[in-house]
Amino acid sequence: xxxxxxxxxxxxxxxxxxxxxxxxxxxxxxxxxxxxxxxxxxxxxxxxxxxxxxxxxxxxxxxxxxxxxxxxxxxxxxxxxxxxxxxxxxxxxxxxxxxxxxxxxxxxxxxxxxxxxxxxxxxxxxxxxxxxxxxxxxxxxxxxxxxxxxxxxxxxxxxxxxxxxxxxxxxxxxxxxxxxxxxxxxxxxxxxxxxxxxxxxxxxxxxxxxxxxxxxxxxxxxxxxxxxxxxxxxxxxxxxxxxxxxxxxxxxxxxxxxxxxxxxxxxxxxxxxxxxxxxxxxxxx
Amino acid sequence: xxxxxxxxxxxxxxxxxxxxxxxxxxxxxxxxxxxxxxxxxxxxxxxxxxxxxxxxxxxxxxxxxxxxxxxxxxxxxxxxxxxxxxxxxxxxxxxxxxxxxxxxxxxxxxxxxxxxxxxxxxxxxxxxxxxxxxxxxxxxxxxxxxxxxxxxxxxxxxxxxxxxxxxxxxxxxxxxxxxxxxxxxxxxxxxxxxxxxxxxxxxxxxxxxxxxxxxxxxxxxxxxxxxxxxxxxxxxxxxxxxxxxxxxxxxxxxxxxxxxxxxxxxxxxxxxxxxxxxxxxxxxx
Numbered sequence: 131x132x133x134x135x136x137x138x139x140x141x142x143x144x145x146x147x148x149x150x151x152x153x154x155x156x157x158x159x160x161x162x163x164x165x166x167x168x169x170x171x172x173x174x175x176x177x178x179x180x181x182x183x184x185x186x187x188x189x190x191x192x193x194x195x196x197x198x199x200x201x202x203x204x205x206x207x208x209x210x211x212x213x214x215x216x217x218x219x220x221x222x223x224x225x226x227x228x229x230x231x232x233x234x235x236x237x238x239x240x241x242x243x244x245x246x247x248x249x250x251x252x253x254x255x256x257x258x259x260x261x262x263x264x265x266x267x268x269x270x271x272x273x274x275x276x277x278x279x280x281x282x283x284x285x286x287x288x289x290x291x292x293x294x295x296x297x298x299x300x301x302x303x304x305x306x307x308x309x310x311x312x313x314x315x316x317x318x319x320x321x322x323x324x325x326x327x328x329x330x331x332x333x334x335x336x337x338x339x340x341x342x343x344x345x346x347x348x349x350x351x352x353x354x355x356x357x358x359x360x361x362x363x364x365x366x367x368x369x370x371x372x373x374x375x376x377x378x379x380x381x382x383x384x385x386x387x388x389x390x391x392x393x394x395x396x397x398x399x400x401x402x403x404x405x406x407x408x409x410x411x412x413x414x415x
Numbered sequence: 416x417x418x419x420x421x422x423x424x425x426x427x428x429x430x431x432x433x434x435x436x437x438x439x440x441x442x443x444x445x446x447x448x449x450x451x452x453x454x455x456x457x458x459x460x461x462x463x464x465x466x467x468x469x470x471x472x473x474x475x476x477x478x479x480x481x482x483x484x485x486x487x488x489x490x491x492x493x494x495x496x497x498x499x500x501x502x503x504x505x506x507x508x509x510x511x512x513x514x515x516x517x518x519x520x521x522x523x524x525x526x527x528x529x530x531x532x533x534x535x536x537x538x539x540x541x542x543x544x545x546x547x548x549x550x551x552x553x554x555x556x557x558x559x560x561x562x563x564x565x566x567x568x569x570x571x572x573x574x575x576x577x578x579x580x581x582x583x584x585x586x587x588x589x590x591x592x593x594x595x596x597x598x599x600x601x602x603x604x605x606x607x608x609x610x611x612x613x614x615x616x617x618x619x620x621x622x623x624x625x626x627x628x629x630x631x632x633x634x635x636x637x638x639x640x641x642x643x644x645x646x647x648x649x650x651x652x653x654x655x656x657x658x659x660x661x662x663x664x665x666x667x668x669x670x671x672x673x674x675x676x677x678x679x680x681x682x683x684x685x686x687x688x689x690x691x692x693x694x695x696x697x698x699x700x
Contacts, residue, residue: 139440154436163563163565164566244445244630273553273567312521
């Protein structure tokens with residue numbers, strides 16, 4: 131269990147210390163891995179793009195037939211109460227909605243909503259300058275449009291990722307690239323087109339922001355990206371809420387571009403950072 | 416939570432009342448749906464085919480890189496302690512092994528082992544005589560050889576199953592049938608061949624027993640079974656630990672055979688019942 135003193139969580143209709151937050155074993159998350167979640171970042175005490183994250187949370191819940199016990203406005207109140215209690219200016223909030231305390235171990239009951247807040251740190255400057263190596267794996271995430279709690283394959287592959295000296299694993303199926311277990315994927319082609327997979331992926335909020343930023347400067351497309359496209363790409367990067375943008379310089383044994391983080395990648399990271407900083411400032415006024 | 420008074424469970428190294436068995440929310444089952452389980456039946460106070468179930472439990476744990484905190488002999492001792500405490504002659508025991516209390520919400524820690532025991536009842540005579548309707552769905556279970564706790568698709572489809580007046584949903588992929596979420600599948604061809612899917616399925620212990628029983632009387636094969644094979648089948652049935660054998664008389668809108676449970680199906684159910692009764696008697700001496 132995380133050894134994080136003084137963290138509070140929302141659980142069973144109250145805000146309580148993290149170390150006291152327990153679920154009965156009859157919960158369908160424990161019995162059947164059944165649940166959804168979402169995660170957003172707080173910067174300068176301001177939740178970034180909160181409405182986008184809440185919309186996705188409710189959509190995941192809908193796709194899994196799990197009623198959220200709050201309206202979005204009610205949920206926001208709870209989130210702000212938790213933030214006020216924890217006072218962690220640079221952090222992330224995770225909302226987990228489980229299948230609830232099932233009578234028969236299979237049929238969902240009233241969902242349990244658990245909201246946790248933890249400090250987060252952005253990738254180091256060193257990682258941005260060096261970029262990362264990734265490996266690939268043939269797999270499509272179950273119910274990809276929903277942010278379910280199921281990470282069976284992603285977690286199981288972590289040992290192989292580390293054995294290969296890599297940082298993450300990129301899923302593909304029938305030569306078509308989809309996503310990372312927890313991040314979206316982009317390439318930059320030799321004519322500076324910015325492209326990201328569109329089918330069978332979780333639509334990341336950072337992915338959406340990067341698409342909008344890229345569209346102002348570069349030819350931009352969300353569509354099919356194949357392994358061949360990746361092999362011919364000039365740059366590649368991943369996007370995620372906690373990581374923003376991380377340059378990818380190697381895929382399996384293959385070097386991408388010149389093996390260095392590319393100018394379009396770094397340009398978009400700068401634009402994204404600026405956008406997030408603006409939101410954190412504007413929203414706080 | 417199940418309202419079952421006087422049930423005891425094994426949890427956190429002790430045998431405690433079910434209603435007191437809680438997991439901290441940092442457990443990877445809650446955070447990431449990461450865990451495995453197994454389930455065996457107790458008849459006349461005797462666990463049936465226990466070594467087979469334990470072997471599969473350890474194999475699932477191995478496939479998911481989750482160390483079981485006991486040797487099989489140590490685990491058996493715990494199981495018998497729990498059985499002695501609960502005293503439920505006709506019941507089932509479920510062993511769940513989760514990813515443990517993760518520090519970072521992603522990396523597995525020391526697994527949590529939870530063992531529960533509940534009364535079980537076999538299918539009614541009415542169900543056996545009528546058979547059931549099933550529907551089909553294109554899907555392959557993630558890491559099919561392991562009994563993971565991930566039932567995202569199976570549970571999500573229950574609403575559709577009920578809407579169609581069906582009892583269960585049969586998975587197939589590229590026309591090849593695999594399994595039900597919690598049961599295996601068999602057909603009987605017009606020349607009385609008994610066949611069951613072999614690839615991308617969880618190898619059920621009841622499936623194994625039925626294959627062995629069938630092989631004594633009928634041409635029997637574990638291999639590829641397609642939707643076309645099913646459409647042309649004379650009989651179809653499912654097998655599971657709790658359900659033994661249930662005849663399938665309708666698949667989507669199509670009637671199987673003459674719409675009645677078939678003689679080979681009922682013959683195998685009788686043989687399976689005899690086998691289980693023998694084990695329950697022999698093992699108790």
